[in-house]
Amino acid sequence: MKVMIIMKGDPSPEQMPPPTEIFQMMGDFNEQLAKAGVLIDANGLQPSYVAQRVTLAGDGPSVTDGPFAETKELLSGYWTLQVESFDEAVEWMQKSPLAGSGIEIELRKVGELEDFGDAFTDEVLVQHVRTRELVKRNADTAYAYLAERASASTN
Numbered sequence: 001m002k003v004m005i006i007m008k009g010d011p012s013p014e015q016m017p018p019p020t021e022i023f024q025m026m027g028d029f030n031e032q033l034a035k036a037g038v039l040i041d042a043n044g045l046q047p048s049y050v051a052q053r054v055t056l057a058g059d060g061p062s063v064t065d066g067p068f069a070e071t072k073e074l075l076s077g078y079w080t081l082q083v084e085s086f087d088e089a090v091e092w093m094q095k096s097p098l099a100g101s102g103i104e105i106e107l108r109k110v111g112e113l114e115d116f117g118d119a120f121t122d123e124v125l126v127q128h129v130r131t132r133e134l135v136k137r138n139a140d141t142a143y144a145y146l147a148e149r150a151s152a153s154t155n
Contacts, residue, residue, distance in 0.1 A: 002040065002110035003089045007077040009103055025097040033081065033092060044077040080110065 026044075033039035049067035068074060083089050086107050093105060113120050113128075120128075 001083060001085070002112060003081050003083055003086065004108045004110055005079040005081065005089060005093060006075055006106040006108065007098070007103060008073055008106065009076045022097070029096050030079075032095070033079070038081045038083055038088075038092065040080040040082055042077070042079040045075055047076075048074050 030039060030042050033042070047067070051066035051068070053064045053066070053068065055062040055064075081089055081092065083092070086109075089107055093099065098105070109115075113125070
């Protein structure tokens with residue numbers, strides 16, 4: 001099953017960017033997840049002061065600029081894992097640099113084909129696969145600069 005692990009808490013502007021040690025610890029953990037074959041995606045989110053909330057109303061969108069101080073449950077990052085159970089996802093998080101920090105995470109099952117029954121027709125499946133191929137291409141393009149930068153820094 002695919003599980004999205006949502007990290008709660010909005011880093012204050014004083015904490016951005018995080019210290020190099022945090023990047024290294026999270027990078028080591030994410031690499032461990034990737035080598036184990038369970039990591040599908042992971043990203044940290046910028047604080048809410050650089051965010052927008054949009055309400056999609058019938059008369060057009062309503063945009064509110066951050067920060068969103070009145071909100072108690074802002075998101076600060078996420079992982080998407082391919083695991084056998086919620087318990088396995090929790091076990092992985094207990095191995096993370098976040099273990100013992102008091103940070104709250106939320107685990108949500110990602111909807112998969114079998115969850116939608118007959119509504120997920122063969123036509124919808126073909127479109128889904130086609131879209132996933134485009135998403136992979138887009139992601140490969142978006143992250144190509146990282147490989148270029150890493151290559152340049154090792155030369």
